[in-house]
Amino acid sequence: MDTLRLPAKMEHLDRFRSYVLDKAAHWGLDDDLLFKIELALEELIVNVIHYAYAEHDHGEVEVGCSLVNDSILHLCIQDWGKPFDPLARPDPDTTQGINERGVGGLGIHLVRRMADQVTYQREQGCNILNLYFQIPKECLLPIEN
Amino acid sequence: MFRCDIEEDLGIRWIKVEGRIDSLNAPLLQREMHRLITSGERILVADLSRTSYLSSAGLRVLMEAFKQLKKVEGVIYFHRISAPVRSVFEMSNLTEIFILVEGMEEIQERLHGGKSPLSVVSSEMDGISVDALERDSVSPGEFFTFGSPDKLSSASYCESDVATVTSDEVRFATGLAALGEHYGEYKDLFGEAMTVQGNFFYYPAVNRPAVDYMLCSQGKGSFACKYLHGFGFNGDYRRILSFEHGERFVDLSKLAQLCVTISSADLLGIVLLAESKGFWGMHLKRSPISENRPANGKDIFAAENFTQWVNFPVEPGEIDHIIVACGIVARDGKKASARVQQVVGEGKNFHLHAGVFAREPLNRKIESFDQELSRIITELPIYKVQHALGRTLFSRGMAGIVELQG
Numbered sequence: 001m002d003t004l005r006l007p008a009k010m011e012h013l014d015r016f017r018s019y020v021l022d023k024a025a026h027w028g029l030d031d032d033l034l035f036k037i038e039l040a041l042e043e044l045i046v047n048v049i050h051y052a053y054a055e056h057d058h059g060e061v062e063v064g065c066s067l068v069n070d071s072i073l074h075l076c077i078q079d080w081g082k083p084f085d086p087l088a089r090p091d092p093d094t095t096q097g098i099n100e101r102g103v104g105g106l107g108i109h110l111v112r113r114m115a116d117q118v119t120y121q122r123e124q125g126c127n128i129l130n131l132y133f134q135i136p137k138e139c140l141l142p143i144e145n
Numbered sequence: 146m147f148r149c150d151i152e153e154d155l156g157i158r159w160i161k162v163e164g165r166i167d168s169l170n171a172p173l174l175q176r177e178m179h180r181l182i183t184s185g186e187r188i189l190v191a192d193l194s195r196t197s198y199l200s201s202a203g204l205r206v207l208m209e210a211f212k213q214l215k216k217v218e219g220v221i222y223f224h225r226i227s228a229p230v231r232s233v234f235e236m237s238n239l240t241e242i243f244i245l246v247e248g249m250e251e252i253q254e255r256l257h258g259g260k261s262p263l264s265v266v267s268s269e270m271d272g273i274s275v276d277a278l279e280r281d282s283v284s285p286g287e288f289f290t291f292g293s294p295d296k297l298s299s300a301s302y303c304e305s306d307v308a309t310v311t312s313d314e315v316r317f318a319t320g321l322a323a324l325g326e327h328y329g330e331y332k333d334l335f336g337e338a339m340t341v342q343g344n345f346f347y348y349p350a351v352n353r354p355a356v357d358y359m360l361c362s363q364g365k366g367s368f369a370c371k372y373l374h375g376f377g378f379n380g381d382y383r384r385i386l387s388f389e390h391g392e393r394f395v396d397l398s399k400l401a402q403l404c405v406t407i408s409s410a411d412l413l414g415i416v417l418l419a420e421s422k423g424f425w426g427m428h429l430k431r432s433p434i435s436e437n438r439p440a441n442g443k444d445i446f447a448a449e450n451f452t453q454w455v456n457f458p459v460e461p462g463e464i465d466h467i468i469v470a471c472g473i474v475a476r477d478g479k480k481a482s483a484r485v486q487q488v489v490g491e492g493k494n495f496h497l498h499a500g501v502f503a504r505e506p507l508n509r510k511i512e513s514f515d516q517e518l519s520r521i522i523t524e525l526p527i528y529k530v531q532h533a534l535g536r537t538l539f540s541r542g543m544a545g546i547v548e549l550q551g
Contacts, residue, residue, distance in 0.1 A: 010168065038198065039198075039233070094237055097242070106204055114236075
C-alpha cells in the first residue's frame with residue numbers, strides 16, 4: 001500500500017484529503033461514499049493534529065488507502081504520538097436535549113457511524129487506526145491497474 | 146471552497162454558506178455567527194442548501210450558535226439543508242432539536258404565526274427605536290431614603306448612621322453600603338451598592354476591590370445589608386421598554402429623559418438592563434467614616450483629597466459588557482421634593498448605580514424582562530459596582546419603570 005506521510009499540521013489536511021479522494025474517485029466510488037470517507041479522514045487527522053503530539057514535537061501522520069477484494073476500501077491512519085485510542089472514549093449521549101449536551105466528542109461518534117468497521121492498535125510506539133468501508137457492487141468501476 | 150454571505154430578507158439576517166464547513170473553515174463561520182449575535186441579532190437563518198460538506202468542527206459552531214441564541218430567547222433556523230448536512234445532523238440526532246425549514250413561507254409563518262398576547266407599542270423617539278409595554282392597574286410604588294448623604298463629603302459617618310436594610314423589605318435600592326455583622330468588621334468597606342430584586346451587590350472601598358454580593362436565592366430567606374445612606378423603592382413595573390440605538394449610541398442622560406417622556410409620573414424608579422458601548426463609572430476608594438477623615442480637614446472632594454478618595458474615569462470602559470443599573474429619575478430636578486433633590490444632587494435629575502456584568506449578548510424581549518434580569522444577576526460574573534455617569538453609552542437594552550409617589 002502506498003502512503004502519504006506529512007507533518008501533523010492543519011495546513012496539510014487538504015493534501016491528505018486529495019490523496020485519498022483522488023484514489024477513491026479513480027475507483028469510481030459514488031458521492032455518498034466519498035463523503036463518508038472524507039468525513040472520517042478529517043475527523044481522525046484533526047484528532048491527531050490536536051491531541052497526539054505536544055506543541056513542539058513536529059510529529060507526523062501517515063495515511064494509506066487501498067482496495068481489498070474489490071469490495072472494501074481500507075483507510076489506515078498512523079501517528080507516533082502518545083498512546084491514544086479514540087475508540088475507548090464513550091460515545092457522547094446524542095439522545096440528550098441540547099442544553100445537557102456538550103459540543104465535544106462528536107467527531108469520533110461520526111467516524112463510527114461512517115465506517116463499517118474501525119479498529120485501533122498500538123504497535124512499536126505507533127497508533128494505528130484501520131477503517132473499512134464496504135463498497136456497494138454497482139458503484140465500483142473496473143480497476144485498470 | 147468556502148463562502149459565507151450575510152444577506153437580509155424578511156427583516157432578518159441570512160447566513161448563506163456555500164461549499165465546505167470543515168476544520169479549516171469552521172472558525173470563519175464561527176466569527177460571522179458571533180459577530181451577528183453580539184451585534185444584537187436574535188433571529189438568524191442559516192441557509193445550508195449549497196453546503197457541500199460538514200464535519201464535527203462545523204457542527205460544533207452550529208450547535209454553539211443554537212445554544213447561545215436559545216439562552217437569549219433567540220432562534221436559528223436551518224434552511225433547506227443539503228444531503229451531506231442532513232446526514233451529519235441525523236447521525237448526531239439533531240434533526241429533532243434543530244429547526245429545519247423549507248422556504249420563505251415557512252419562516253414567515255414561524256415568525257408571525259404566534260402573536261404576542263401583550264400589546265407592545267413601537268415608536269421612534271429621538272432616533273432611538275423603542276418598544277413599550279404599559280401595564281394598567283399597577284398602583285404607584287413607594288419611594289424612601291435611609292440615612293443622609295450630608296456626612297459624605299466630610300467623611301464623618303459613624304456607627305449610629307448605619308441603616309440596616311433587609312432583603313425582604315426592599316426590592317430596589319441604591320447607595321453606599323456593606324455586608325457584615327459587626328460595625329468593626331465592615332466599617333472600612335462601605336462602597337457603591339445596589340439592591341436589585343432583593344439581591345445585594347457592593348464594591349468595597351478598598352485597594353483592588355472585588356464585588357461582594359448576596360443573592361436572595363442563596364441564603365435562607367432574608368438577609369441584612371448595612372447602608373450608610375441611600376434610597377430605595379418598591380412596587381411593580383408600570384412600563385417596560387426595549388430600546389435600540391439609531392445612528393448614534395444612546396447615553397444614559399438621554400435614556401433617563403426618554404423614560405420620563407414616556408411615563409406620566411414625576412418620579413420613576415428605574416431598573417436598566419443594557420449593552421454598554423462605553424461605561425463611565427466612579428467609586429469611592431476609601432470608606433467615608435470618621436476614622437478616615439482627611440487629616441487636612443478639607444472635604445474629600447477638594448482638589449487635594451480627590452484623587453485619594455475618588456476613582457474617577459478618564460476614558461470609557463467595559464465595552465459590550467452587560468450593565469444592570471438601578472436608581473431613580475425625576476421629571477424635573479428643581480421641582481422635585483427636598484428628599485428627591487438631596488438624593489439626585491443639585492442640577493441633576495437622576496441617580497443610578499450600575500453593576501458591570503460579563504460580556505454577553507442580551508435578550509431584549511419585553512416579556513422576558515424579569516427572567517433576563519434574574520439570569521444576569523444570578524448567573525453571570527459581576528466585575529464592578531459604580532456610580533453611573535450620564536455620558537455612559539448603550540447600544541440596546543431594556544428598562545423596567547416603577548412609577549413612584551414622592
